[in-house]
Amino acid sequence: GRDRKPNALVQVAVIDPHTQHLVTQACTEIVEANKDPLFLTGVTFPSEYPASPETLVKLTVYDAKDKSQESVSKYNFLGSATFSVGDLLRAKDERLTLSLRSSDGVCAAGAVVVSRLKMGEMEEVDVDHITADIPSQKVRLTGRSKSLLFKNPVCKVYRFQTVDSKWMLVREQMEECTLSFSIPKQLLSLYIQEDMNRVQDLRELGELSPHWDNLRKEVMTRYGGTISSYQETLADLDKITGRSFKPSCCKAQKSLEFIPINLHTQRMRVTCPIKTDAFYDIVTVGAPAAHFQGFKFGGLQRLLSRYEAEKKSTAYQCIYYSPEHTAKAQEVLSTMSLLQPLITSLADQLLQAAQEHSSTGLKNVLKNLSDKTELFVHTLKDELVKSALLALHAAQPGYVSKNQKQTPAQAGEGGTLPLKHQDSIPHHKEYDEEEWDRVWANVAKCLNCVIAMVDKLQEEDNTRQEPIPDQQLADVITSHNPGAWREQLCPLVTRLKDCVMEVAEKARKAMTFVLLQEAACSIPQGFLLQQRRDVVFSQALAALVCGFVMRLYAGIEDSRFLRQLHLVGLVAQFESLLSTYSEEIGMLEDMEVGISDLQRVVFKITEAKTDELSDLQPLVCGRRDHFTVEVPLPRLVFQTLPGEIKEGKPLQVFPVLFNVGINEQQTIAERFGDISLQERINQRNFEILEAYFKSLSEKVPLECLPCFQTQTDIKELLETLGQNVVTKKRKNVEILWIAGTICRRLNGIRFTSCKSAKDRTSMSVTLEQCALLRDEHQLSKDFFIRALDCMRREGCRIENVQKNIRCRKYAFNMLQLMAFPKCYRPPEGTYGKVDS
Numbered sequence: 016g017r018d019r020k021p022n023a024l025v026q027v028a029v030i031d032p033h034t035q036h037l038v039t040q041a042c043t044e045i046v047e048a049n050k051d052p053l054f055l056t057g058v059t060f061p062s063e064y065p066a067s068p069e070t071l072v073k074l075t076v077y078d079a080k081d082k083s084q085e086s087v088s089k090y091n092f093l094g095s096a097t098f099s100v101g102d103l104l105r106a107k108d109e110r111l112t113l114s115l116r117s118s119d120g121v122c123a124a125g126a127v128v129v130s131r132l133k134m135g136e137m138e139e140v141d142v143d144h145i146t147a148d149i150p151s152q153k154v155r156l157t158g159r160s161k162s163l164l165f166k167n168p169v170c171k172v173y174r175f176q177t178v179d180s181k182w183m184l185v186r187e188q189m190e191e192c193t194l195s196f197s198i199p200k201q202l203l204s205l206y207i208q209e210d211m212n213r214v215q216d217l218r219e220l221g222e223l224s225p226h227w228d229n230l231r232k233e234v235m236t237r238y239g240g241t242i243s244s245y246q247e248t249l250a251d252l253d254k255i256t257g258r259s260f261k262p263s264c265c266k267a268q269k270s271l272e273f274i275p276i277n278l279h280t281q282r283m284r285v286t287c288p289i290k291t292d293a294f295y296d297i298v299t300v301g302a303p304a305a306h307f308q309g310f311k312f313g314g315l316q317r318l319l320s321r322y323e324a325e326k327k328s329t330a331y332q333c334i335y336y337s338p339e340h341t342a343k344a345q346e347v348l349s350t351m352s353l354l355q356p357l358i359t360s361l362a363d364q365l366l367q368a369a370q371e372h373s374s375t376g377l378k379n380v381l382k383n384l385s386d387k388t389e390l391f392v393h394t395l396k397d398e399l400v401k402s403a404l405l406a407l408h409a410a411q412p413g414y415v416s417k418n419q420k421q422t423p424a425q426a427g428e429g430g431t432l433p434l435k436h437q438d439s440i441p442h443h444k445e446y447d448e449e450e451w452d453r454v455w456a457n458v459a460k461c462l463n464c465v466i467a468m469v470d471k472l473q474e475e476d477n478t479r480q481e482p483i484p485d486q487q488l489a490d491v492i493t494s495h496n497p498g499a500w501r502e503q504l505c506p507l508v509t510r511l512k513d514c515v516m517e518v519a520e521k522a523r524k525a526m527t528f529v530l531l532q533e534a535a536c537s538i539p540q541g542f543l544l545q546q547r548r549d550v551v552f553s554q555a556l557a558a559l560v561c562g563f564v565m566r567l568y569a570g571i572e573d574s575r576f577l578r579q580l581h582l583v584g585l586v587a588q589f590e591s592l593l594s595t596y597s598e599e600i601g602m603l604e605d606m607e608v609g610i611s612d613l614q615r616v617v618f619k620i621t622e623a624k625t626d627e628l629s630d631l632q633p634l635v636c637g638r639r640d641h642f643t644v645e646v647p648l649p650r651l652v653f654q655t656l657p658g659e660i661k662e663g664k665p666l667q668v669f670p671v672l673f674n675v676g677i678n679e680q681q682t683i684a685e686r687f688g689d690i691s692l693q694e695r696i697n698q699r700n701f702e703i704l705e706a707y708f709k710s711l712s713e714k715v716p717l718e719c720l721p722c723f724q725t726q727t728d729i730k731e732l733l734e735t736l737g738q739n740v741v742t743k744k745r746k747n748v749e750i751l752w753i754a755g756t757i758c759r760r761l762n763g764i765r766f767t768s769c770k771s772a773k774d775r776t777s778m779s780v781t782l783e784q785c786a787l788l789r790d791e792h793q794l795s796k797d798f799f800i801r802a803l804d805c806m807r808r809e810g811c812r813i814e815n816v817q818k819n820i821r822c823r824k825y826a827f828n829m830l831q832l833m834a835f836p837k838c839y840r841p842p843e844g845t846y847g848k849v850d851s
Contacts, residue, residue, distance in 0.1 A: 276301025314604025
């Protein structure tokens with residue numbers, strides 16, 4: 016630039032060796048007012064343009080005099096240079112000196128710094144799929160052409176200077192996750208099956224008086240509507256092929272409401288001379304919320320509180336059961352569905368052991384059978400079961416109390432007296448409660464008879480080992496012929512199975528009746544709330560499974576991490592930047608419930624049936640009150656795991672949510688509104704995080720946790736976080752920074768969210784990455800702001816914006832920027848009003 020120092024940037028393009036077409040690949044950041052600019056942004060070549068020696072690269076230098084221009088072509092052209100990849104490979108001293116020529120013949124000197132990566136490593140750059148570096152398994156867990164879980168990588172490379180004037184190589188990689196669709200589709204199938212089972216249970220309640228029968232029909236109709244809606248949504252999702260993420264512009268689309276918004280994984284890998292290579296992972300996702308249903312009346316947290324209050328105060332034509340009772344009923348049903356078939360199976364195994372005349376087999380199976388039967392009995396001894404049986408009995412036709420008084424059910428049936436709302440569980444003393452006790456007595460008697468018979472058979476077997484008089488020998492041989500043990504046990508075992516089935520049937524009907532009351536009391540609001548909760552949970556679970564798989568792959572060879580995983584579990588820290596004003600407060604209320612519901616999820620690591628990638632797909636099973644996610648691994652990888660994990664031990668995840676609003680709506684909330692929701696969320700989740708660390712400290716040596724350059728003790732960080740949580744300070748983003756630091760120190764899974772995981776999320780992720788470079792890799796203070804601007808202007812996050820709205824601008828206006836903390840503001844020229 017002759018008249019002034021230029022604001023220089025370089026556009027990098029590749030000339031296709033086959034078609035000779037020029038394809039733009041990337042741009043560097045803008046270096047302002049400098050005639051000898053040093054560019055920090057690097058360029059990687061995608062797979063469709065392999066870095067062969069014949070590939071031509073064209074560099075074009077521009078002067079961004081007006082940085083607000085949206086297109087590089089509108090900048091002032093300064094010069095260009097063309098070279099081949101072969102020139103790069105032959106470059107000496109890792110530099111390729113170039114001459115840039117302008118249209119008027121003016122020359123300038125320039126140089127390209129060459130990162131000495133082998134060709135194989137360059138390919139790995141594009142497919143750095145969060146993986147264990149087990150050579151024999153790398154093909155099975157990685158490879159862009161075969162990857163099942165992570166797709167469409169975007170890679171950016173930078174060179175930043177350290178405090179001792181050395182250079183570090185930083186690589187960002189962002190990918191979509193196919194779990195965005197596969198997990199919600201599995202959940203929808205489970206929801207449909209659970210509701211269909213509930214309808215079948217209601218049908219099998221038997222004959223009810225007209226009042227209760229009408230309620231049952233209405234509830235079944237509501238379930239049918241939900242099932243039809245979910246089946247339609249699932250059919251729509253099955254038609255979608257080739258997509259692995261939902262862009263922010265589709266967040267309110269009904270057919271995609273179960274899909275998380277803009278779910279991506281991002282990894283920053285750092286290579287520097289003062290520390291071994293390190294990488295830092297994060298999952299970005301739009302706040303789990305029911306955007307299609309809207310937020311006019313708030314989100315789940317507020318709606319559920321209001322709903323419970325209305326249930327108590329309104330004279331519904333049903334019996335009121337508290338949320339605790341409803342949850343207990345669901346738990347009993349779930350436990351029975353697991354234990355009853357298990358007891359039946361063990362009983363059959365006991366008969367098989369008797370058939371084989373195996374004394375050891377009998378002993379082992381009997382112990383297991385006794386334990387499971389005792390657990391079965393303990394589960395059904397709850398007072399709720401007995402009370403519900405009495406209520407169900409009173410709801411049947413022809414029920415008349417001993418004193419012949421008209422019951423509420425009959426009054427409702429005859430229409431002479433209205434059925435009044437029952438605010439507590441009824442206790443019908445006229446009902447023969449001894450019947451329930453007799454059922455339990457029969458189960459206990461049958462089990463004791465089986466135990467006694469096994470003891471007798473084993474005692475006789477031991478006696479047989481002693482010398483036997485000749486005259487008794489024939490009788491002994493006869494009594495111990497093959498099958499004799501089974502013949503003696505079979506009637507007792509059959510009786511036990513029948514009694515267990517009878518008890519289970521009665522208890523199942525009783526608990527179904529409890530859930531009928533819950534459903535009847537909640538028409539129609541309860542069904543709408545359940546659908547909203549299903550939607551929010553689906554989005555949250557998809558993100559969690561993505562993060563868990565990402566973290567598992569990264570730590571698959573780390574024995575200390577695996578020890579922590581099965582002894583304590585992992586913390587999953589969700590960072591939210593939502594405001595507590597207008598619609599976003601409803602989103603936050605949805606998100607709070609959705610993240611809390613993740614406590615009902617456990618993980619299991621399984622051995623894949625085959626090493627085909629189709630068999631590495633995580634599988635979800637269970638019902639709304641408890642889900643298990645199975646993560647299959649290839650056989651050779653699975654064999655390296657600790658025994659506890661291989662045996663199928665459930666792995667816990669502890670979700671925590673911290674929220675600090677940063678935009679102009681949060682300014683309004685802090686000055687004129689209410690931020691109590693944010694304060695309560697942060698306080699409650701701090702307590703969960705503190706409890707997790709206490710449990711971790713008791714079970715796992717802290718030496719097992721990862722090492723960081725920052726020497727601050729985790730306990731001290733927790734104390735600081737606790738102080739910040741209770742401190743009245745506007746936009747206290749230190750809460751987010753400290754919580755994120757603690758999460759990484761605890762080997763946890765990091766998530767960052769805003770409304771759509773696009774703009775505010777980008778500011779947060781890039782800030783966190785630069786802070787890690789500064790604190791852990793000694794990024795020079797002089798380069799901190801430049802590095803931050805680099806990542807925000809040309810890094811993976813601006814590519815994320817482009818993918819979502821087809822525009823390379825963050826959707827911020829000047830009012831929002833003025834409200835942001837300074838470190839969350841993007842560089843000039845990268846923001847503006849956009850049409851979403």
